[in-house]
Amino acid sequence: MPKSPTGPVQVLGICGSLRKESYNHALLRAAMELAPADMVITEFQGLGDIPPYNQDVQATGDPDSVVRFKDAIRAADALLIATPEYNYGISGVLKNAIDWASRPPSETPLNGKPTALMGASTGASGTMRGQLALRQSFVFTNTPVLLKPEVYVSFAATRFDAELRLTDDKSRGFIRQLLEALVTWTRRLTAPS
Numbered sequence: 001m002p003k004s005p006t007g008p009v010q011v012l013g014i015c016g017s018l019r020k021e022s023y024n025h026a027l028l029r030a031a032m033e034l035a036p037a038d039m040v041i042t043e044f045q046g047l048g049d050i051p052p053y054n055q056d057v058q059a060t061g062d063p064d065s066v067v068r069f070k071d072a073i074r075a076a077d078a079l080l081i082a083t084p085e086y087n088y089g090i091s092g093v094l095k096n097a098i099d100w101a102s103r104p105p106s107e108t109p110l111n112g113k114p115t116a117l118m119g120a121s122t123g124a125s126g127t128m129r130g131q132l133a134l135r136q137s138f139v140f141t142n143t144p145v146l147l148k149p150e151v152y153v154s155f156a157a158t159r160f161d162a163e164l165r166l167t168d169d170k171s172r173g174f175i176r177q178l179l180e181a182l183v184t185w186t187r188r189l190t191a192p193s
């Protein structure tokens with residue numbers, strides 16, 4: 001069971017897209033701006049440095065990029081993942097990073113880590129199917145995922161301005177609600193019994 005945070009809830013933000021002008025990256029930036037006073041969101045840098053998962057490599061020890069990723073997850077009170085939807089699933093880089101972080105199952109820092117999801121896509125579903133796929137992977141890793149509110153930013157090109165600031169008030173409201181729910185839920189999940 002992760003330790004209960006006494007100060008602000010420390011959240012590790014993870015973006016599943018490596019694209020420079022990624023809407024999901026912009027969504028994470030919006031979340032940082034909308035975070036409640038008792039939450040600090042720090043974005044993980046370096047998902048793109050993680051090599052393709054190979055069990056033979058893992059058997060000789062985690063590469064440095066994976067050690068950094070696992071340490072960042074371990075140090076955080078909660079995770080906030082901004083995921084794109086690729087072919088009704090999640091991006092390869094995000095799935096790959098989760099696969100590395102999940103091994104070995106007896107030591108994974110994903111075990112019990114409170115996690116919230118959000119996502120932006122250029123299509124109508126706003127990453128609905130991608131987020132479901134992510135929830136499915138987190139069943140195996142025993143990672144509790146916040147149920148509501150769900151944040152699906154559809155038709156992303158219409159919700160951000162030219163500087164990739166999230167201008168859609170409804171989406172901003174949903175993110176605010178998600179972050180408030182994440183603070184309350186993380187404190188509840190990690191409270192000493």
Ligand code: FNR
Nearest residue numbers: 017019022023024025084085086087088121122123
């Ligand atoms: C997509 N896109 C997409 N969109 C969607 O709503 N459902 C989908 O299944 C897919 N599949 C898909 C596959 C691949 C390989 C790419 C590159 C794109 C479009 C996707 O929503 C769009 O490119 C987003 O802009 C990706 O997120 P970022 O990079 O802006 O964060």
